[in-house]
Amino acid sequence: MIDRARHVVLGRWPRAARSVSLVALALLVLAACQSPAAPAARKKLTIAWVHKSLGNPVFNLGRSGAQQKARELSASGPYDVEVLPVGPVAADAAEQARMLDDLIARKVDGIAISCNDPTACIAPINRAVAAGIAVMTWDSDSPDSQRFTFLSIDNYAAGQTAADLLARATGGSGKVALLTGVPGALNLDQRVRGFKDRLAAGYPQMQVVATIASNEDINLGVQGVEETMQAHPDLRGWFFVGLWPLVADRGAMPLWEQAARTGKLKSVAFDTLPIELDLLRDGYLDALIGQKYWNWGYESVQMVYDYIAAGKRYPSFIDTGVDIVTRKNVDAMAQAWQSNDFSKPLPSP
Incomplete structure (x- = not known):
């Protein structure tokens, strides 16, 4: 078959080009006889x-x-x-x-x-x-x-920041309580320690009267908040080390909500989820500390x-920094959630 093809093709070419054509023909036939190689698996x-x-x-x-x-x-x-x-x-x-x-x-x-x-x-x-x-x-x-x-x-530093924000909201005096998640979780323990150390060093008129563990369970968090409000009706402030009870429906924490609406109670919370931004806008929260x-x-x-x-x-450690959200810049954070673009720096709180 190859010889016949060679005869047909070469018979139509000048003698001087036949040697070159023979090479070209061989390459064509060789390519035709080979199946294409399968792409390498990634x-x-x-x-x-x-x-x-x-x-x-x-x-x-x-x-x-x-x-x-x-x-x-x-x-x-x-x-x-x-x-x-x-x-x-x-x-x-x-x-x-x-x-x-x-x-x-x-x-x-x-x-x-x-x-x-x-x-x-x-x-x-x-x-x-x-x-x-x-x-x-x-x-x-x-x-x-x-x-x-x-x-x-830096969770310890963030806990200190929370103490400064709550002290500013309460005027630097009064009883306060903390709600955390799983006891032993290093990040949460560091926030609690930073908060308490800052109060002890800088705000001697503020007293921590309760530290509640929610185990990152919404219902346990709600229960802990309401029981603490009952036990301490003169409570002036809360530090929510995480957002757990705040995810509950409105009305789930009536004692906390009533005290917050009247301005008797001030609260600072970790995280900046949309539900917390709404609580901040509506006056239930005073400041939020957000993570990336x-x-x-x-x-x-x-x-x-x-x-x-x-x-x-x-x-060994890479610090991402925190976002501080108050009523002054809450709309900017809400826009970041709506656009799903968290790359822009927030305005000053």
Whole structure:
């Protein structure tokens, strides 16, 4: 067949060009005999993004940020990046540790975790690192583990800021109470300690009369607030170390709401979710301290990716900074939520 094709083609060419045509013909026939090569399969990176509990809405935004970053990395780089969001239904340190062991068995490539308990996370994080899995923490740390970095705010300093804001609202005197989440969670404990240390050093006329643990449960938080209001009818202020009871429907905390509406009670809270912005506008809250929720996911996935794919190394702690929201800049924060763009700096509070 090849000889016949050679005869037909070469018979129509001048003798001087026949040698060149023979080479061209051979290349054409060789190409026709070969099937096209299959494209090389892309490598896959699986990064587990581990939160504290399903009950805390701030983690939803972080999860969205993580998934957005995975899509961007898959579109622009050599890897298909999959984000695996996991976490216990309730804030359970033992269950979270078990989930880490499941991720090790699954052989994920990286883990970014907010730890329910710093001690309970040490052994499973170290087992993951020993298995060749890159691990970092965000929001809540396990500093004695072998995680490669911690992405968060300075929680102790943020607690001090909360004390300054509440002191400004109350005039620097009166009984105050705190509501926290899971006892032992390092980030929450640091906020509480920063708050109390600041009051002791700078506001001697302010007295902490109760510290309530909600275990990051909305109903427990509501119950704790109302029981404290009953026990201390002359209470002047609240520091909500997290937003848990504030997620409840209006009317769920009548004693707190009535005292806040009349101006007898002042409250400062962590987080800047839309429901809290509404409470601030309506006079129930006086100031909010916000974290970079989107970046919990968006930046942590980028950092784990760079650690694995590019060999990048990080300092032990990366401070994201906080957002302070009052009535002066609440509309700007509300606009950030509406546009899903948190990149613009807030106006001064």
